[in-house]
Amino acid sequence: MTTDLVIERFDPAAAGFARCHDLLVASQLADRPGEPPLPLAELAGRWTRPLPGMGTAARWLGFRGDALVEVHFLEAENSGIGLTHIVVHPAARRAGIGGAMLRAVLPALRERGRRVIEGWQVVAGTAGERWAAAMGFRPVRTIVRQALVTAETDRSRWDVPVGAGYRLLRWMGAAPDAVLDSYAALRGAIHDAPLGQSDYRWPEWTSARVRATEAEARAQGLEQRIVAAVHERTGEAAAFTEVCVHPRRPDWAYQRDTAVAAAHRGRGLGRCVKAHMARWLLGERPAIAWISTTTGAENAHMIRVNRESASRRCRR
Ligand SMILES: CC(C)(COP(=O)(O)OP(=O)(O)OC[C@H]1O[C@@H](n2cnc3c(N)ncnc32)[C@H](O)[C@@H]1OP(=O)(O)O)[C@@H](O)C(=O)NCCC(=O)NCCS
Structure with a gap:
């Protein structure tokens, strides 16, 4: 049935982004209805310059009924993984x-030494899940997508004082030198977040890697905001949360990592930094309508913190 299917490497000059965008929007409507679609300009921006931590990417288009496969060749500790996303037009x-x-x-995956193919966008209960099972994939990790829809949120939820012995510090783009080392160590606390049976490994954070990632974010035009709780006695960063606003998507933000160092857990710092982030972000960017985040399904604490900040669960 697929004899007239022609599969070619994606060439924006020939195919343009608009056609891929139409395909992705149609697929999203079928599989993740209710979520705001990726704007065309943002798609073009991401495909021109990959997001931090995603490695290099290659894309192929299938001409007949429209189909796309996108492979991210992850790097460093994840260089055995070919992160693959296949989309076929619902029709x-x-x-x-x-x-x-x-x-x-x-062949491209083998050539680049990829032992494992992972897909991170298979939605439970949709065609993607049934297709993946038929192709021999097995589920290795379930994540929950949550969204804070600003118009529906009671902002008094963000009145969360910082606990005694801590002060809040926030920055955009580059961590202050005074907390760089402790912030890099703190980012490593994300290793306690469960990854199920995924082959993916969290980055090994060092001060140099923090600086490199900050530079990558700047190059992509991302506005990276961090709110941290600093332990007053030691001057070290004890908790942080990170949100990125994408340059061509002024009404949407992505909530990335949040972590509290082991010695400082159970003191409400996670909820506090998230609440202050929401206030800061929306105070300066009132046009943001939707803050999206993902968390491992077994990470009950993080899911509850998000719910308390008024994030609602998306379909997953
Ligand atoms: C997943 C997706 C790419 C499948 O594309 P497709 O062209 O329909 O898949 P195929 O025709 O190659 O399906 C191969 C087999 O998968 C299984 N399958 C696919 N869709 C299915 C469905 N809706 N229900 C049950 N089985 C299904 C069947 O066994 C099918 O073989 P069959 O038709 O001979 O029974 C498409 O549904 C899609 O774009 N979904 C949204 C994106 C997504 O979830 N991608 C996940 C992969 S990374």
Whole structure:
């Protein structure tokens, strides 16, 4: 059935971004209805310059009914993983195109030494889950998507004082030198967040890696905001949360890592830094309508903190 399917490397000059954007929006409407679609300009921006930590990317298009496969060749501790996302237009599904797209990228994955193919956008209960099972994939990790919809949120939830013995510190783009080392060590606390059976490994954070990631974010035009709680006695960063605003998406923000160092847990610092982040972000960027985040499904504490800050669960 797929004999007239032509699969080619994505060439923006020939195919343009608009066609891929139409495909992604149609697929999102089918599989993740209710979430704001990725604007065309943001798609083009991401494809021109990958987001921090995502490695280099390659894309192929299937011409017949529209299909796309995107592979991110992750780097450093994750260089064995080919992060692969296949999308077939809802009107063209169940004709063998998804399987053909997967087979088409296997040589490139092998060539780049990828032992494992992971897909991070398979939504439970949708065609993607059934297709993945039919192709021989097994579930390794379940994540929960949550969103804080600003119009629906009672902002008094963000009145969270910082606990005795701590003070709040916030910055955009570059950590102050005075907390750089303790902030890098604190970022490593994310290693306590469960990864299920995924082959993915959290980054090994060092001060140099923090600076490199900050530079990557700047190059991509991301506005990276950090709110940290500093332990007053030692002057060390004890908790932090990170939000990024993307340059071509002024009404949407992505809540990235949040972590509290082991010695400082159970004192409400996670909720406090998140609440202050929401206030700071929306105070300066009132146009933001939606703050999106993802968390491992077994990470009950983080999911509860998000719910208390008024994040609602998206379909997943
Ligand atoms: C997942 C997706 C790429 C599949 O594309 P497709 O072209 O429809 O897939 P195929 O035709 O190659 O399906 C191959 C097999 O998968 C299984 N399958 C696919 N969709 C299915 C569904 N909706 N229900 C049950 N089984 C399904 C079947 O066994 C099918 O073989 P069959 O049609 O002979 O029974 C498509 O549904 C999609 O774009 N979903 C949204 C994005 C996504 O979730 N991607 C996840 C992969 S990274």
